[in-house]
Amino acid sequence: MAKRFIPFIGLAVVVALAFAATFGAVSLTPAYAGVAAPVDADLEGKGFQPQEDSKLKLEGGDREITLTWSLPTSTTTANKINKWQYTVDSADGDRSDWTDVEGGASTTEVVVSQYDGARLQNGVTYEFQVRAVNTDDSNDIISKSGTVEGMANKPPGAPKNVKMKAGEGSIILTWDPPSDTSGITEWQYRTRLNPWSDWMTVPDSKPDTNTYEIKELDKSKQYEAQVRSMAGNTPSATTGGADDDYEGVVAKAVAADGSEAVAVKPMAVIQRTFTSTSNKPGSDPTYKLILTAESDYTAGRDDIEIEMEDFGMPSSIDVDAISITIDTINTGEEKDTTGEPANVEVDGEDVTISLKPASEDDSRNVAVGDVVTIMFRSSSGITNPTEAGEYGWVVEWGDDSWNFGTASTEEGGLGELNITRRVSLSDNDGGRDKEITATAKGYEADATVTFFIDANKNRELDVDEHRLCSDVSDSNHIASCEFEVTRPPFEAAHNYVNAVSGQDYDQSGLYDKNSKDDDRGYFLEPSITASPAGGSPGETIQVQLVDFPAGPVTATLAGEPLGTFGTVGSQGDMNFQFTVPDNAREGKQDLKVEAGSGSDNDANVVLDISGPTVTPTPSDEILPNQRVNLVGGGFTSGSTIKTISIGGKEINERRINDGKDVDVDNGGNWSAAVDMPLSSATTSEGKRVIRVTDEDGRSGTVEITIPARKVTITPESGRVGTIAVVRGENFPSKNDEGNSLNVQIQYDAGEDRTTTVSAVPDASGKFEVELRIPTTASIPSTNTVQVSFDDTDDINVVTTVTHDVPEAIITLSATSGSPGTSVTLEGKGFKSFVPVTTVKAGSIDVTPSPKPSTDALGMMSFDIPIPGLDNGIQTIEVEVGQTKASVGFTVTPSTGDGGAVVEVAAAVANLGDNFVVAFHFNNTTKEWTFYDPAIADASDMTHFMSSQSYWIQVTETTEAILNGKTRNLTCLEGNCWNQIVW
Numbered sequence: 001m002a003k004r005f006i007p008f009i010g011l012a013v014v015v016a017l018a019f020a021a022t023f024g025a026v027s028l029t030p031a032y033a034g035v036a037a038p039v040d041a042d043l044e045g046k047g048f049q050p051q052e053d054s055k056l057k058l059e060g061g062d063r064e065i066t067l068t069w070s071l072p073t074s075t076t077t078a079n080k081i082n083k084w085q086y087t088v089d090s091a092d093g094d095r096s097d098w099t100d101v102e103g104g105a106s107t108t109e110v111v112v113s114q115y116d117g118a119r120l121q122n123g124v125t126y127e128f129q130v131r132a133v134n135t136d137d138s139n140d141i142i143s144k145s146g147t148v149e150g151m152a153n154k155p156p157g158a159p160k161n162v163k164m165k166a167g168e169g170s171i172i173l174t175w176d177p178p179s180d181t182s183g184i185t186e187w188q189y190r191t192r193l194n195p196w197s198d199w200m201t202v203p204d205s206k207p208d209t210n211t212y213e214i215k216e217l218d219k220s221k222q223y224e225a226q227v228r229s230m231a232g233n234t235p236s237a238t239t240g241g242a243d244d245d246y247e248g249v250v251a252k253a254v255a256a257d258g259s260e261a262v263a264v265k266p267m268a269v270i271q272r273t274f275t276s277t278s279n280k281p282g283s284d285p286t287y288k289l290i291l292t293a294e295s296d297y298t299a300g301r302d303d304i305e306i307e308m309e310d311f312g313m314p315s316s317i318d319v320d321a322i323s324i325t326i327d328t329i330n331t332g333e334e335k336d337t338t339g340e341p342a343n344v345e346v347d348g349e350d351v352t353i354s355l356k357p358a359s360e361d362d363s364r365n366v367a368v369g370d371v372v373t374i375m376f377r378s379s380s381g382i383t384n385p386t387e388a389g390e391y392g393w394v395v396e397w398g399d400d401s402w403n404f405g406t407a408s409t410e411e412g413g414l415g416e417l418n419i420t421r422r423v424s425l426s427d428n429d430g431g432r433d434k435e436i437t438a439t440a441k442g443y444e445a446d447a448t449v450t451f452f453i454d455a456n457k458n459r460e461l462d463v464d465e466h467r468l469c470s471d472v473s474d475s476n477h478i479a480s481c482e483f484e485v486t487r488p489p490f491e492a493a494h495n496y497v498n499a500v501s502g503q504d505y506d507q508s509g510l511y512d513k514n515s516k517d518d519d520r521g522y523f524l525e526p527s528i529t530a531s532p533a534g535g536s537p538g539e540t541i542q543v544q545l546v547d548f549p550a551g552p553v554t555a556t557l558a559g560e561p562l563g564t565f566g567t568v569g570s571q572g573d574m575n576f577q578f579t580v581p582d583n584a585r586e587g588k589q590d591l592k593v594e595a596g597s598g599s600d601n602d603a604n605v606v607l608d609i610s611g612p613t614v615t616p617t618p619s620d621e622i623l624p625n626q627r628v629n630l631v632g633g634g635f636t637s638g639s640t641i642k643t644i645s646i647g648g649k650e651i652n653e654r655r656i657n658d659g660k661d662v663d664v665d666n667g668g669n670w671s672a673a674v675d676m677p678l679s680s681a682t683t684s685e686g687k688r689v690i691r692v693t694d695e696d697g698r699s700g701t702v703e704i705t706i707p708a709r710k711v712t713i714t715p716e717s718g719r720v721g722t723i724a725v726v727r728g729e730n731f732p733s734k735n736d737e738g739n740s741l742n743v744q745i746q747y748d749a750g751e752d753r754t755t756t757v758s759a760v761p762d763a764s765g766k767f768e769v770e771l772r773i774p775t776t777a778s779i780p781s782t783n784t785v786q787v788s789f790d791d792t793d794d795i796n797v798v799t800t801v802t803h804d805v806p807e808a809i810i811t812l813s814a815t816s817g818s819p820g821t822s823v824t825l826e827g828k829g830f831k832s833f834v835p836v837t838t839v840k841a842g843s844i845d846v847t848p849s850p851k852p853s854t855d856a857l858g859m860m861s862f863d864i865p866i867p868g869l870d871n872g873i874q875t876i877e878v879e880v881g882q883t884k885a886s887v888g889f890t891v892t893p894s895t896g897d898g899g900a901v902v903e904v905a906a907a908v909a910n911l912g913d914n915f916v917v918a919f920h921f922n923n924t925t926k927e928w929t930f931y932d933p934a935i936a937d938a939s940d941m942t943h944f945m946s947s948q949s950y951w952i953q954v955t956e957t958t959e960a961i962l963n964g965k966t967r968n969l970t971c972l973e974g975n976c977w978n979q980i981v982w
Helices: 075-080 909-914 933-938
Strands: 057-061 064-068 083-090 109-112 125-133 141-144 148-151 160-166 171-176 186-192 211-214 222-231 250-252 273-276 287-292 304-307 322-327 336-339 341-347 350-355 371-376 389-391 394-397 400-403 417-419 422-425 435-441 448-453 467-472 478-484 494-500 521-524 527-531 540-546 551-557 560-568 574-579 587-595 602-609 613-617 627-633 641-646 670-675 686-694 699-706 710-714 723-729 743-748 754-759 767-772 781-790 796-805 809-812 822-828 836-841 860-865 872-880 883-891 901-903 915-922 927-931 943-945 949-954 958-962 965-969 977-981
Touching: 057 148, 064 125, 083 109, 160 222, 171 222, 186 211, 211 222, 273 417, 322 341, 322 350, 422 494, 435 448, 435 467, 435 494, 448 478, 467 478, 527 587, 527 602, 540 587, 551 574, 560 574, 613 686, 627 686, 641 670, 710 781, 710 796, 723 743, 723 754, 723 781, 743 767, 754 767, 809 872, 809 883, 822 872, 836 860, 909 915, 909 949, 909 958, 965 977
Parallel strands: 613 699
Antiparallel strands: 057 064, 064 109, 083 125, 125 141, 125 148, 160 171, 171 211, 186 222, 222 250, 273 287, 287 371, 304 350, 304 394, 322 336, 322 371, 341 350, 389 417, 394 400, 422 435, 435 478, 448 467, 448 494, 494 521, 527 540, 540 574, 551 560, 551 587, 587 602, 613 627, 627 670, 641 686, 686 699, 710 723, 723 767, 743 754, 743 781, 781 796, 809 822, 822 860, 836 872, 872 883, 901 943, 915 927, 915 949, 949 977, 958 965
């Protein structure tokens, strides 16, 4: 059954507020009151991130706080901001509405002295947010910061390194004052057994006072003590305990029994507490028990037994789901030891934990005064009770027992878990006619649970409040039903849904009136429709508002104010109309309508605004210097076109309509011929905008494409002195009036080795011209072909392509032969009309006399003899001028009747260890001979002869040069015999 407990006040937790808040890493100065770090999750940055740029700071004054921030560094972003707003609440109150900061978009400071009409109070912590508003195309809130906290006045510095020792019926406190004591008016102290005493002033205290003896204490008790500094009525933000990090410091005021008073070592005395990471019904949180041992317990003998009545229990719990920490401060060891569960047994709602026995050097035994923390992780499978109420656990250890959930003055109040009812909706915002499922948890079983709109937010079902639906709570204490959102009863704002049953009402928490995230709230969003869904300047558009809050209606189109259009009544519906202004931007634009003030009181609809139009011919790609026909519509009737620009650069009026005015007729239409300029706007590829503006400032745009210039050379590789064809595309065109320009084409093969020609692109920006490859170009080489022209800003525009000159090559009429063989050598790719410098076969000069020369095409042909060279591959090299080329020639032995003869061991030497044996069959004698190096003396084959057939066995597949030729000898499935012709 559920147990009723009285909650207690645990140890004081003091939150340090003596540091400044920044968005990002910002150095702090003592001038700023304490804050906490902002919540990044709230940021809605649209080009401006406050935590990086605004450097929001808070400075406390007498009953006021000054907020300062920086403007965004981006001019574009800053220009979108119309105003700044802030909101404030106290730590235990409701957040105020957003308040405009006077001064407009350039303001960077506001002094806040009131909150909900009341003056800020010194020593009270307040919470702030700042946001920039208007005019992003899709959202009027440019950015909203996270919440930060600050006090209304600067607290004095806190004490540091607080220590205490016992005296005779007293406690002696010592501490270090802060480095800045200028604001300190006095020091105060307090003690407690339970509860804390009132704060009392240290007599005759000065800013630098650092010790005080608290006398007339009960000699049998242990006391906690704290000390703090004061600045008038404002205490220091941090209260001193021991060693800066206060967790509760005690000392025993011992009696003097004739001996010297003994100081008791400070000990972390923690009130016995029971905490949970969730108080939701049926959830599986992490539970933590903290207790102070009242006896000595031995691991392996004294088990921990815990009774968990009304909690959801698993059939078993893994030892890894439980951790036990033993704080042994009072033993003098000053170390933390983790007690590992050896076994965990579950019996219904009872859990028994056995600790592993201690080893000699790893004590898990627990001594009197040790602080023990027992944590059950969510993986334990224990779940919260499902019905609302206060619950606790009973812990028995040895002869000691702790009832977590029973309040006792003597015991200081013990922890308990308050399970709260929960009401949630399947969706928390939207329009009318939405089907919503409401769920209530924690209500008594078999009770009728009624869901209703809690209009006055008093968490009670009043007579005039609308009932939505009802359901009977099941055995898991859960009830759910569906309802449809209608108006009425739902209002065009936050609507809070609650639930009651027959038992006493016990709903969790208070409402956050500014939050859409409250599970119980449904925000009926305003909606807007427009007919028609767009229009041109001067046309009228009808607007219908539904579910807006009551208040005056204002509207903007693409961020530009349209004016005020009456007031929405209590029913939330209204119709109005507006005329599309002449300066309306073309395209899809947001129509935003707001009733009253605040981000929840507006709605948007996208309108298709068709502004002035500009149509070019040609319409796809446009070239520099090309004559383009432009036709416009929707401009100011009877006016004159003032400027035409491309890529943001204004076109000279002499290039527009042959220098004549372009008049707009009574229908807002006009036409003109425009010669595109020769400038960076047209000579670099990409998208460009042509903008046309009339005398009244109305402008229309059209996007065109400047194509990339292309240069090709055919062939891509060519010999020196040969002709190549250079072609260009998308160069400045010859326009309809005959205006054109020359482009220069230069083949650059290095210093003083160039060829230059010129060409005139046609109306389509194309040209084709022949170009001779310089005869002085290096062979081989890669060279550059540059096509260039000057624009009207005297900027040389260059397009390049590469061209290769291939290496020279020579070929032989035969690839092998014995010394004395005559072969014909042919060459090409050399420079024209240059005599052969040398011809070498191996290292022997075989240059013909007289020396032959290349012809006009760099080609040549002549015979050379093969001199006496070593057998094998030799290099034939030809040098013509400074250009060399070579080719391989295989020199074979001189032939006789029996063919060339090679001693057998030398013949197969290149096979190395891969050679096994060789056989030869003589067709004339019909006899076999063989050579085996392992039995060379018994072998009867002594030589290899050219043109003869031989069988050779190897150990593995291999490749070798035999008789000047590359041979591939293979093995297949263990067969390594190969037949070759020598």
